[in-house]
Amino acid sequence: MSTPRDNVAPDRFKTDEEVLAASRRYTRRSFLVAALSGALGYEFCRQVWYSHAIGLQPWPRRLVLQADAKLSRLLFKDRAFAPTYPVSRSVPLRVNGHIGLKTDLLLESWRLQLVGVEDAHRFDRFVPDVTAWEYKYAEPQRRDDPDNPVVADPTPVAAKDVRVERAGKRDRGLEEAGKSYSTLAAGTPGLLLTLADITKLPKHEMVTEFKCIEGWSEIVHWSGVRMADFLDAYPPARKPDGSLPRYVYMETPNGDYYVGYDLHICRHPQMLLVTEMAGKPLSQVHGAPIRLHAPMKYGYKQIKRIGLIAYTDSKPDDYWTKLGYDWYAGI
Numbered sequence: 001m002s003t004p005r006d007n008v009a010p011d012r013f014k015t016d017e018e019v020l021a022a023s024r025r026y027t028r029r030s031f032l033v034a035a036l037s038g039a040l041g042y043e044f045c046r047q048v049w050y051s052h053a054i055g056l057q058p059w060p061r062r063l064v065l066q067a068d069a070k071l072s073r074l075l076f077k078d079r080a081f082a083p084t085y086p087v088s089r090s091v092p093l094r095v096n097g098h099i100g101l102k103t104d105l106l107l108e109s110w111r112l113q114l115v116g117v118e119d120a121h122r123f124d125r126f127v128p129d130v131t132a133w134e135y136k137y138a139e140p141q142r143r144d145d146p147d148n149p150v151v152a153d154p155t156p157v158a159a160k161d162v163r164v165e166r167a168g169k170r171d172r173g174l175e176e177a178g179k180s181y182s183t184l185a186a187g188t189p190g191l192l193l194t195l196a197d198i199t200k201l202p203k204h205e206m207v208t209e210f211k212c213i214e215g216w217s218e219i220v221h222w223s224g225v226r227m228a229d230f231l232d233a234y235p236p237a238r239k240p241d242g243s244l245p246r247y248v249y250m251e252t253p254n255g256d257y258y259v260g261y262d263l264h265i266c267r268h269p270q271m272l273l274v275t276e277m278a279g280k281p282l283s284q285v286h287g288a289p290i291r292l293h294a295p296m297k298y299g300y301k302q303i304k305r306i307g308l309i310a311y312t313d314s315k316p317d318d319y320w321t322k323l324g325y326d327w328y329a330g331i
């Protein structure tokens with residue numbers, strides 16, 4: 001019996017010349033195929049390399065990111081649940097990211113500026129200009145000064161030398177991504193909420209994984225109120241056609257760090273306005289008095305030390321999107 005290999009053209013290639021000619025045809029063809037795919041590959045890479053950027057990414061890569069976001073919206077409708085864990089598996093979250101947190105905020109000077117609420121003036125907390133609110137900070141400590149090393153300081157923050165910084169006067173957007181284009185104009189009316197206005201909402205505990213795009217993740221024990229409950233208590237104003245604004249914008253006091261979300265994602269039951277971690281009030285470096293946790297999004301969307309929440313219909317600016325990361329940031 002002959003193998004299939006033996007069967008290859010038993011009588012077509014009779015002479016050595018015929019074999020050689022066939023081989024040449026094959027060689028030419030493979031050379032052409034190789035040359036063509038090489039050229040296409042080269043052209044593809046060149047396109048990726050030199051193409052104009054969309055959000056700091058070459059357009060082919062940006063298109064892949066956008067398709068990825070579309071697909072996951074389609075498949076999960078943003079309703080997928082992140083896994084939860086027993087408290088015993090939680091760890092103290094590491095500190096990663098200091099933008100907008102470089103000086104301690106005096107917590108009694110904290111208010112949440114909330115803009116875009118339906119019938120805002122029916123609330124006691126209504127003010128004609130939320131941007132006039134003054135956040136107060138502790139005097140910054142110089143971390144690079146050998147004669148004045150940073151040590152654990154037992155003095156309560158409130159008793160330290162206080163520097164008052166006017167929201168309207170202090171320079172904004174001092175970090176790498178610069179100023180946010182979504183920040184408020186002076187004279188924007190809204191609510192100035194106290195922490196109690198938020199913590200009066202039902203408290204929820206959750207043990208979920210926090211994922212940073214840099215490649216680490218940790219299981220954390222969070223508690224706070226659901227963003228969904230917050231939206232019910234302080235609902236966004238409808239547009240004249242009856243529809244809701246599409247986005248939620250958040251920034252730190254004085255606007256150095258900022259993020260944007262789709263409004264409907266903020267109704268996800270796992271999105272929390274966090275006030276406690278591991279059963280203790282948030283520390284300054286983790287974003288006291290409130291930060292966001294959203295386990296379906298990467299860490300860079302989980303803003304610490306929220307000072308402003310605004311419901312808006314224009315796609316909000318986002319700190320890391322400006323530096324090339326994906327706005328959607330889904331996990």
Ligand SMILES: Nc1nc2c(c(=O)[nH]1)N[C@H]1C(S)=C(S)[C@@H](COP(=O)(O)O)O[C@H]1N2
Nearest residue numbers: 094095096097098099212257299300302304
């Ligand atoms: N205000 C503020 N929020 C922030 C950041 C920041 O630099 N400033 N960094 C983000 C990033 S990239 C991560 S990974 C997490 C880190 O949170 P943690 O320090 O509590 O671990 O905070 C996010 N929220």
Ligand SMILES: [Mo]
Nearest residue numbers: 212213299300
């Ligand atoms: Mo991160």
